[in-house]
Each structure stands twice: as C-alpha cells, then as structure tokens.
Amino acid sequence: MELFEILKQKIKEKEVITPKEMAIIDDNAEFLGIQKILLMENAGKAVYEEIKDIDAEEFIIFCGTGNNGGDGFVVARHLGKGDVILIGKESEIKTYEARENFKILKNLAEFGNIRIREIKWAEEVNDIFERLKNKKAVIIDAMIGTGVKGELREPFKTIVDKINELKQINKNIFVISVDVETGHLESDLTITFHKRKTINKDNAIVKKIGIPKEAEYIVGWGDLKALRKxxxxxxxxxxxxxxxxxxxxxxxxxxxxxxxxxxxxxxxxxxxxxxxxxxxxxxxxxxxxxxxxxxxxxxxxxxxxxxxxxxxxxxxxxxxxxxxxxxxxxxxxxxxxxxxxxxxxxxxxxxxxxxxxxxxxxxxxxxxxxxxxxxxxxxxxxxxxxxxxxxxxxxxxxxxxxxxxxxxxxxxxxxxxxxxxxxxxxxxxxxxxxxxxxxxxxxxxxxxxxxxxxxxxxxxxxxxxxxxxxxxxxxxxx
Missing domain, CATH: 3.40.1190.20 (Ribokinase)
Known part of the structure; x- marks a missing residue:
C-alpha cells in the first residue's frame, strides 16, 4: 500500500472525466456497497436544492427512460409539483432505481400537484409549449444524460428544438440540464455530479452526491461492465x-x-x-x-x-x-x-x-x-x-x-x-x-x-x- 500512496501523490488526479469513467465510478461505488438508488436520491436532491428558490409559475421536467430520467423523477418529488413528461412508457424504464422512483411519483400524482404524461411523439406536448410562451417557467432536462451517443433521435431532437425556440420567444424560460445537456439543447445551467464531465459545457456546476474517493481507485464490477461486449x-x-x-x-x-x-x-x-x-x-x-x-x-x-x-x-x-x-x-x-x-x-x-x-x-x-x-x-x-x-x-x-x-x-x-x-x-x-x-x-x-x-x-x-x-x-x- 505504501507504493500506492506514493503513486497517488505522483499521478495527477483527474478534475474532468469521461462519461465512460463516470459510469465505472458509479458501478464501483455500488461494488463498495453504496446503492445506486441512494446516489439517484442524492443527485435529484442536489438539483432540487439548486432550483427550489427560483420564482417560477411552472416547472416542466422532461425525463428519459434511463437513470437521467430517474434523477428527474426525484427532482419532481422534492418539488412536489409540476409536469413530468416521460419520453417513452413506464414499461420501458431501464433500471430498478428509476422504476422505483417513478412508482413513488405516480403515488404522489394521485394528490394532484404532480402531473405525469407518457409520450411517444414531440407533438403530444405542443399544448405545454404553447402554454409556456407567456409564462415564467423552469424546464428541467433529464432526458438522456451521459449515455447520449451520436445525433439525437426522435422525439428528443424535436423536443430539444422546441425548447430552444421557446427560449427565443420567452426570455423568462430557464432551462436546467441534469448531469449533461441533451444534444444541442441551450441550457442556462447544467448541474453535474461528482466531477465535471468532458461533454459538459461551460455553464456546468458540480455537486457531490456521496460517491467516495475510493470508488475512483478500486477495481470493481464497473470496470468489467465497461468492457466491449x-x-x-x-x-x-x-x-x-x-x-x-x-x-x-x-x-x-x-x-x-x-x-x-x-x-x-x-x-x-x-x-x-x-x-x-x-x-x-x-x-x-x-x-x-x-x-x-x-x-x-x-x-x-x-x-x-x-x-x-x-x-x-x-x-x-x-x-x-x-x-x-x-x-x-x-x-x-x-x-x-x-x-x-x-x-x-x-x-x-x-x-x-x-x-x-x-x-x-x-x-x-x-x-x-x-x-x-x-x-x-x-x-x-x-x-x-x-x-x-x-x-x-x-x-x-x-x-x-x-x-x-x-x-x-x-x-x-x-x-x-x-x-x-x-x-x-x-x-x-x-x-x-x-x-x-x-x-x-x-x-x-x-x-x-x-x-x-x-x-x-x-x-x-x-x-x-x-x-x-x-x-x-x-x-x-x-
């Protein structure tokens, strides 16, 4: 261990990491015993703490079916209000953590302060974009996250285009991205987790979510999951x-x-x-x-x-x-x-x-x-x-x-x-x-x-x- 400690001093710690490195760290935190559902909770809470004092008439949260969407579900729960737009179906939600948080959100939605809508096409939310043209609103982007690869597919591309157009029409629209911006979305702020990512833009701030430093150094199942399939x-x-x-x-x-x-x-x-x-x-x-x-x-x-x-x-x-x-x-x-x-x-x-x-x-x-x-x-x-x-x-x-x-x-x-x-x-x-x-x-x-x-x-x-x-x-x- 002595040599390891010496090398830690000699090899410069990375301030910016790739999405692939972040995925390995997430999985290796779990390998160390930190459940991903806890990390998701901490991530969503961190976003909420950053936006809770914003004076807005409406909150719209666009969520994908991956863990980025799961972070968005947690944000919505802490807000206790707003429109949650799931791009896809509940049955398509990919991870246990995101599914559990969506179930909680559905239970809360029964009381009327949170509205959930599952969509397949961007046109299904035209009414929301029309409604926001003259309102002070926060749009939260929890659509894809670090898993984004290549050009955006539909309906994400059109939704991103519509948000960008809305920002041009209404200067009272504030767009916040969770972890990373989805594609060419023009966010006002990105709240990223643990460390800055190579694909983050200049408007990103970093929030700690409970991932220990050891998760960056230990070899665990996160490394194996990163191997080419x-x-x-x-x-x-x-x-x-x-x-x-x-x-x-x-x-x-x-x-x-x-x-x-x-x-x-x-x-x-x-x-x-x-x-x-x-x-x-x-x-x-x-x-x-x-x-x-x-x-x-x-x-x-x-x-x-x-x-x-x-x-x-x-x-x-x-x-x-x-x-x-x-x-x-x-x-x-x-x-x-x-x-x-x-x-x-x-x-x-x-x-x-x-x-x-x-x-x-x-x-x-x-x-x-x-x-x-x-x-x-x-x-x-x-x-x-x-x-x-x-x-x-x-x-x-x-x-x-x-x-x-x-x-x-x-x-x-x-x-x-x-x-x-x-x-x-x-x-x-x-x-x-x-x-x-x-x-x-x-x-x-x-x-x-x-x-x-x-x-x-x-x-x-x-x-x-x-x-x-x-x-x-x-x-x-x-």
Whole structure:
C-alpha cells in the first residue's frame, strides 16, 4: 500500500472525466456497497436544492427512460409539483432505481400537484409549449444524460428544438440540464455530479452526491461492465486474436497456460515457440508456429514479425528464458513491432531499459522483483506511457495518467503458472479494449476466480482450475 500512496501523490488526479469513467465510478461505488438508488436520491436532491428558490409559475421536467430520467423523477418529488413528461412508457424504464422512483411519483400524482404524461411523439406536448410562451417557467432536462451517443433521435431532437425556440420567444424560460445537456439543447445551467464531465459545457456546476474517493481507485464490477461486449452478429476473429510468444527448452508450460486463459475469451489463439514447446501442445484449438532451436533468438525476429501482424495483440515472455539469445530477440522484436504487447515474466528481465521507450501499446505484468528490473523513476512518472500491473497482495495498476488498485485474490495465487494465466487474460481483453481497462479487468478476473476457488477448495487449486473459473467470473459481472 505504501507504493500506492506514493503513486497517488505522483499521478495527477483527474478534475474532468469521461462519461465512460463516470459510469465505472458509479458501478464501483455500488461494488463498495453504496446503492445506486441512494446516489439517484442524492443527485435529484442536489438539483432540487439548486432550483427550489427560483420564482417560477411552472416547472416542466422532461425525463428519459434511463437513470437521467430517474434523477428527474426525484427532482419532481422534492418539488412536489409540476409536469413530468416521460419520453417513452413506464414499461420501458431501464433500471430498478428509476422504476422505483417513478412508482413513488405516480403515488404522489394521485394528490394532484404532480402531473405525469407518457409520450411517444414531440407533438403530444405542443399544448405545454404553447402554454409556456407567456409564462415564467423552469424546464428541467433529464432526458438522456451521459449515455447520449451520436445525433439525437426522435422525439428528443424535436423536443430539444422546441425548447430552444421557446427560449427565443420567452426570455423568462430557464432551462436546467441534469448531469449533461441533451444534444444541442441551450441550457442556462447544467448541474453535474461528482466531477465535471468532458461533454459538459461551460455553464456546468458540480455537486457531490456521496460517491467516495475510493470508488475512483478500486477495481470493481464497473470496470468489467465497461468492457466491449461480444456482438451477436460477429464473425470468427472479430472478438480478438492473441499470439503467445514464449517458451524454451527449459519452460514449456507457461505459454500453454497463457494461451488456455486467452482461449476463454477471444476467437483465436496462436502459440509461437521452439519445437519442444510445440510438441507438448495437445490442444487443437491453438494455431501453432514452430521455430528451430532451444530458445527464441534474433534469427527468429523476422518470422515472428510476419506472424504477429495477423494478430490483435502479442503476449510476450512466458517461459522465454533470460539469456543473451532471448535478450537479443526481444529487444529487436520490440524495436520493430508497433502493435499491442503484454510483456510478462522473463521478457521484463531482458529488456534494455537504457534504450527503451514505454509505449502506450505495452502492458507490463511484473511482480515486485521484476518491477525492480524496470527501474521506474517515480519522480518522472509522466514518462511511463505503458500500463503496469504490479502483482502483489493487492495489485497496483498504473500509467502516467491513471491509477487503480485491485483487491481480489488470495495467497493461492502465489503458485507458479498463475501469473501466466493473468498475462493471457490481459492479452485477451487487450485484443479489443484499451490498455488500462484491460489491465484492471484482467487483474480483477484472475483474483476473483482465485477467490471462488478458495471457497471451494481452500488454497489447494491449480492454474488450470483458475482458467476454468474465468467464464464463471465473466458470467457474474457482465
């Protein structure tokens, strides 16, 4: 934990985050035990507190069917009055939290101060826009939120156009957006939550809603939910292709374990290694590439580069061996290859760090002693563009701009081969995801699989047991 605290001081905390990062933080707050319905309550209450003293004749709240709409339901409840326009049907409300708050709102609407209308088309609220032309009113935009992607669809586009037109006609219309503005809406104020978002405009103010700082640093199910989902219409190879490069006359199990772990996730896995390793592979799912000799060496670089071009990511180093031949191979290969690489085990030891540039395309997976080989200068952390997964009781994942800690896992993961499983896992995720997210999720999955096995078998499990648990973890959290 000492290194983690040092890194927190060195890596600048983000003041502005992406919607995707916010979604991860929301989910990881829940992972820590903070229910989303509480966060929704706090968000809606924060908006209410900001607008409660505005002198207005009418309050109109436009709500979508997602959590942004749920925030709007909470605002309406605290106001205790106004028109709530649900763009869609109650049956289409997407989340438990939003559905529960809509049910409460319906109960309150029976007393007459809150009016609810479900609409499909923008024309269904023409009467409201007509009514507001000469009134002092507040319009609350809780339509889409951070989930907005691309051009607005109908009826959102027309509703936004009508609100913008109304503002031109009536200067007594005040428009407030919840979290982010919907599309091209010209809001007077945006009330955003926890931190400013990259898509917020200059009129945004930030309100805290009870998300702890730890939710920004912990790896949890929010990270896993952010991984790219498998497209049901995809074809072979579109869900990732991983090439494992490693093995030697001394170590032949390591690349096989890495490959088996990767096979649980991606479509295709290749193993490029020396003959002794290839001869030990009895899994027909692998595509195998044999080279001559006891170790990979500089004479194999050109062939390896040609094969690597066929894959999305290379996992490099498992069982490679640390000697002058493997050192020459690895440094020449990395100098010529510009694709994604997971660098593990012996590969970490033989890199010439004096003539090495930490690329954004690299993920390193060292344990404490291997980390020392790397000679990372923490005073110049901004130069470390690669993502590093420092394995330990708690895994520390970081690069120049990001820092997280993974607390899944147990002492059973100290066994030989579990690190190879982790490397294969990270490589499989990295094939179709960004580096930092892949590193975080790989560490979480590997550790959680170990925790499942600890409950079943105690510490008496193997790397092969670990591999078989990977689908269980993904099924739980995705």
């Amino acid at each position: 498998r497209d049901s219409n995809s074809h072979k190879g579109q869900n990732g292709k991983v090439l494992i490069i490693g093995g030697s006359k001394d170590f032949y199990g390591a690349p096989i374990l890495a490959g088996l772990a990767a096979l649980k996730i991606v479509d295709l896995v290749g193993i490029l290694s020396v003959g002794k390793v290839i001869d030990k592979v009895n899994h027909p799912e692998f595509i195998m590439y044999r080279v001559e000799g006891d170790y990979l060496s500089s004479q194999h670089v050109d062939y390896t580069l040609e094969i690597a071009k066929k894959y999305d990511v290379v996992v490099l180093g498992n069982g490679l061996g640390a000697n002058n031949r493997t050192k020459a191979f690895l440094n020449e290969f990395l100098a010529k290859y510009d694709g994604k690489v997971v660098i593990d085990a012996d590969a970490i030891k033989v890199i010439d760090y004096n003539n090495f540039e930490f690329s954004e395309n690299y993920i390193f997976t060292p344990h404490k002693r291997e980390f020392e080989y790397m000679g990372i200068d923490l005073d110049n952390i901004e130069n470390i563009k690669s993502t590093i997964v420092l394995k330990g009781k708690y895994d520390i994942i970081f690069n120049a701009n990001n820092l997280k800690i993974n607390k899944t896992g147990n002492a059973g993961l100290t066994k030989g081969g579990t690190g190879d499983v982790l490397a294969g896992l990270i490589g499989a995720l990295f094939a179709v995801n960004e580096a930092f997210l892949s590193a975080c999720c790989g560490a979480f999955i590997n550790g959680y699989a170990g925790d499942l096995l600890l409950k079943e078998k105690g510490y008496y499990y193997t790397p092969l047991d670990l591999i078989e648990k990977i689908p269980n973890v993904l099924k739980i959290f995705q």
